[in-house]
Amino acid sequence: MSDIASLGNLSGKRVLVRSDLNVPLDGTTITDDGRIRASVPTITQLSDAGARVVVTAHLGRPGGSPDPRYSLEPVARRLSELLGRPVVFASDTVGASASEAVAGLEDGGIALLENVRFNDGETSKDDAVRGAFADQLAQLADAFVSDGFGVVHRKQASVYDVALRLPSAMGGLVAAEVDVLRRLTEHPERPYVVVLGGSKVSDKLGVIDNLIDKADKLLIGGGMVFTFLKAQGHEVGKSLLEADQLDTCTRYLAEAADRGVEILLPTDVVVDTAFPSGDRAPEPRVVPASEIPSDALGLDIGPDSAAAFAAALSDARTVFWNGPMGVFEVEAFADGTRAVAEALTKVDGLSVVGGGDSAAAVRQLGFDEAAFGHISTGGGASLEFLEGKELPGIAVLERD
Numbered sequence: 001m002s003d004i005a006s007l008g009n010l011s012g013k014r015v016l017v018r019s020d021l022n023v024p025l026d027g028t029t030i031t032d033d034g035r036i037r038a039s040v041p042t043i044t045q046l047s048d049a050g051a052r053v054v055v056t057a058h059l060g061r062p063g064g065s066p067d068p069r070y071s072l073e074p075v076a077r078r079l080s081e082l083l084g085r086p087v088v089f090a091s092d093t094v095g096a097s098a099s100e101a102v103a104g105l106e107d108g109g110i111a112l113l114e115n116v117r118f119n120d121g122e123t124s125k126d127d128a129v130r131g132a133f134a135d136q137l138a139q140l141a142d143a144f145v146s147d148g149f150g151v152v153h154r155k156q157a158s159v160y161d162v163a164l165r166l167p168s169a170m171g172g173l174v175a176a177e178v179d180v181l182r183r184l185t186e187h188p189e190r191p192y193v194v195v196l197g198g199s200k201v202s203d204k205l206g207v208i209d210n211l212i213d214k215a216d217k218l219l220i221g222g223g224m225v226f227t228f229l230k231a232q233g234h235e236v237g238k239s240l241l242e243a244d245q246l247d248t249c250t251r252y253l254a255e256a257a258d259r260g261v262e263i264l265l266p267t268d269v270v271v272d273t274a275f276p277s278g279d280r281a282p283e284p285r286v287v288p289a290s291e292i293p294s295d296a297l298g299l300d301i302g303p304d305s306a307a308a309f310a311a312a313l314s315d316a317r318t319v320f321w322n323g324p325m326g327v328f329e330v331e332a333f334a335d336g337t338r339a340v341a342e343a344l345t346k347v348d349g350l351s352v353v354g355g356g357d358s359a360a361a362v363r364q365l366g367f368d369e370a371a372f373g374h375i376s377t378g379g380g381a382s383l384e385f386l387e388g389k390e391l392p393g394i395a396v397l398e399r400d
Ligand SMILES: Nc1ncnc2c1ncn2[C@@H]1O[C@H](COP(=O)(O)OP(=O)(O)OP(=O)(O)O)[C@@H](O)[C@H]1O
Pocket: 150, 197, 198, 199, 200, 201, 221, 222, 223, 224, 240, 298, 299, 300, 322, 323, 324, 325, 326, 327, 328, 329, 354, 355, 356, 357, 358, 359, 377, 378, 379, 380, 381
């Protein structure tokens, strides 16, 4: 597989780097800069080699047109601080500002382009539309480095199509992530427990199918819980729900039972009558998972469930955890996530935390990163890797 050295002498060359700078924001304040820090070594390496470094990245899911709430401008400032070098911010991705920023770079200089998802070509399902946008991106550079591990599972223009158009290489972050995750796919020590949570329910429900074949236990928390509870015939009030996935959840539960794989769902949940927002004090209440009131929504796993999850993790030799157990950003709904994180720190074996918010959660809740075997920058990406799926952003670099 081609690494950066395979691109030859980079001095004076324009190198487009796809990083994953999708960090949590509170307004314009970055609440966890882990993904920016993880991107620094490759950008520094390229800049030190004399390349003119053009960084492209996304923030959130703005839906294909500019939306100031998802601007990368605050990220450019933080990136510059962490690099200890200036970063020129372009206010568009492939327009006049981007061309000007790139043209103005000196050898070793660094530019960050505005959110690549402000362009509908980036995420289009139409190959021609994506390709046309990738052509524009490719015009800004002489070579491409894929370093955004968190997005390598996305067949998107800045991850996949641009690599078809430029001499391309894998950045050190992607290579390092793949190395660690491979240890989880090749003969994991058992029991092997996978913990799933978070809010990208439709993305992550799909991975359960394959994980049933691989893990010994699946612990389910976060927003995914409610589609399972509903599939079991319980009311879930105003909680997150993927109504078209009820049959799928029923099938998963049956398949897991057939194959002797334990799926652990919470037996109690912490609810409130509204999603937490700045101007209202939370009113958390613990209710049985089978009795969520119609005017309430589940925002964390309850204390009994947190204890049961911790117990289920106590004899694990391999653990992969993606997705917070609740809305950990608000202290009233952080206990489930805290309990699972605590249990992971005690695992006698390999524990891996994956995902932007999951990694942010362990740091925000005050855990020492060194207490975990590995903290991955990719959530969905690492899950799909563990499933054994081909990841478009990696496959495109490995083609002949
Ligand atoms: N019950 C719930 N209802 C709504 N949101 C929830 C619930 N539980 C957790 N969340 C939210 O899930 C979000 C994180 O989910 P997500 O699936 O994006 O995880 P992640 O670790 O960032 O993975 P990835 O890297 O794939 O995005 C957090 O912001 C958290 O508040």
